[in-house]
Amino acid sequence: xxxxxxxxxxxxSKETIPEEFIRSSNEQPALTTVLGTVLEVPVIDLSDPxxxxxxxxxxxxxxxxxxxxxxxxxxxxxxxxxxxxxxxxFFELPQEEKEAYAKPPGSQxxxxxxxxxxxxxxxxxxxxxxxxxxxxxxxxxNYQFWPxxxxxxxxxxxEYAKHMRGVANKLFRCLSLGLGLEGDEMKAALGGDDMVxxxxxxxYPPCPRPDLALGVPPHTDMSAFTVLVPNDVQGLQACRDExxxxxxxxPNALIVHxxxxxxxxxxxxxxxxxxxxxxxxxxxxxxxxxxxxxxxxLKVGPHPKLINEANPPKFESKMYSEYCASKLNMTP
Ligand code: OGA
Ligand code: NI
Numbered sequence: 001x002x003x004x005x006x007x008x009x010x011x012x013s014k015e016t017i018p019e020e021f022i023r024s025s026n027e028q029p030a031l032t033t034v035l036g037t038v039l040e041v042p043v044i045d046l047s048d049p050x051x052x053x054x055x056x057x058x059x060x061x062x063x064x065x066x067x068x069x070x071x072x073x074x075x076x077x078x079x080x081x082x083x084x085x086x087x088x089x090f091f092e093l094p095q096e097e098k099e100a101y102a103k104p105p106g107s108q109x110x111x112x113x114x115x116x117x118x119x120x121x122x123x124x125x126x127x128x129x130x131x132x133x134x135x136x137x138x139x140x141x142n143y144q145f146w147p148x149x150x151x152x153x154x155x156x157x158x159e160y161a162k163h164m165r166g167v168a169n170k171l172f173r174c175l176s177l178g179l180g181l182e183g184d185e186m187k188a189a190l191g192g193d194d195m196v197x198x199x200x201x202x203x204y205p206p207c208p209r210p211d212l213a214l215g216v217p218p219h220t221d222m223s224a225f226t227v228l229v230p231n232d233v234q235g236l237q238a239c240r241d242e243x244x245x246x247x248x249x250x251p252n253a254l255i256v257h258x259x260x261x262x263x264x265x266x267x268x269x270x271x272x273x274x275x276x277x278x279x280x281x282x283x284x285x286x287x288x289x290x291x292x293x294x295x296x297x298l299k300v301g302p303h304p305k306l307i308n309e310a311n312p313p314k315f316e317s318k319m320y321s322e323y324c325a326s327k328l329n330m331t332p
Pocket of ligand 2: 219220221257
């Protein structure tokens with residue numbers, strides 16, 4: 001099956017873009033972005049020895065923004081640099097070589113190289129190709145979807161996954177303490193050490209009309225939370241008070257998005273953030289989100305300890321796979 005990759009379209013379209021990428025006026029970035037204001041989302045120093053202070057900062061950011069940036073996170077700059085290098089190198093391979101990792105048509109798994117074809121609500125396409133790889137736990141890893149080229153792809157991503165576990169565990173602990181739970185209770189309710197780390201690489205080629213097209217359309221992540229690193233091309237936007245703003249990047253910081261599962265588990269105390277991405281006229285934008293997900297068969301609902309007469313559950317409990325299926329099909 002021949003799928004048209006955005007990267008190929010970008011190579012052919014130097015002045016205009018196909019009509020299916022042109023957003024309606026209520027979505028076009030040129031018409032809907034608040035210019036001249038870059039959102040300074042909360043910056044959290046994960047090495048703060050005062051845990052109470054750290055918890056307070058994370059609670060504040062997760063309840064008011066659903067988004068924050070983490071510095072002094074312990075992932076070596078060199079590990080992040082290599083992660084970006086090997087991911088970019090994969091997308092720069094000849095097209096046939098990338099297609100060897102294409103998500104098999106009709107497959108149940110999300111893994112592999114791909115381009116979203118399923119039309120969104122308004123029937124528009126997104127200016128982005130992607131690669132999905134589960135990188136943790138080892139029992140979930142399918143190396144058939146991991147590029148053999150560049151040769152250091154595997155080692156580099158395994159190294160990143162190892163460091164990411166430390167960051168994720170610390171974030172789960174703080175988020176849990178912030179709700180008055182024991183440090184390990186939130187993670188336990190989301191699957192504990194069986195949680196899946198799903199890496200996505202978003203590859204946004206240069207776009208002749210960045211005023212009209214979007215990278216990923218507005219959404220909240222379905223994950224518990226997402227930890228993202230971008231390359232140095234601006235493009236991530238967050239919605240605040242119904243307006244879209246560029247998010248300021250701090251070099252080597254990790255950008256954390258609270259996802260739907262933590263919003264649900266916290267019974268709405270923490271908010272998943274509505275975000276989208278724009279594209280650039282001259283430069284390729286790339287981003288590396290890791291989605292921290294409950295095992296697909298696990299049921300997630302508001303934590304029993306957070307529910308009482310005064311605080312009834314605001315969300316239904318659902319198996320994670322069901323949650324994703326119903327959100328993707330946009331049925332309740
Ligand atoms: C996503 C996403 C943001 C980005 O893939 O879910 O929100 O900066 N990506 O690419
Ligand atoms: Ni997202």
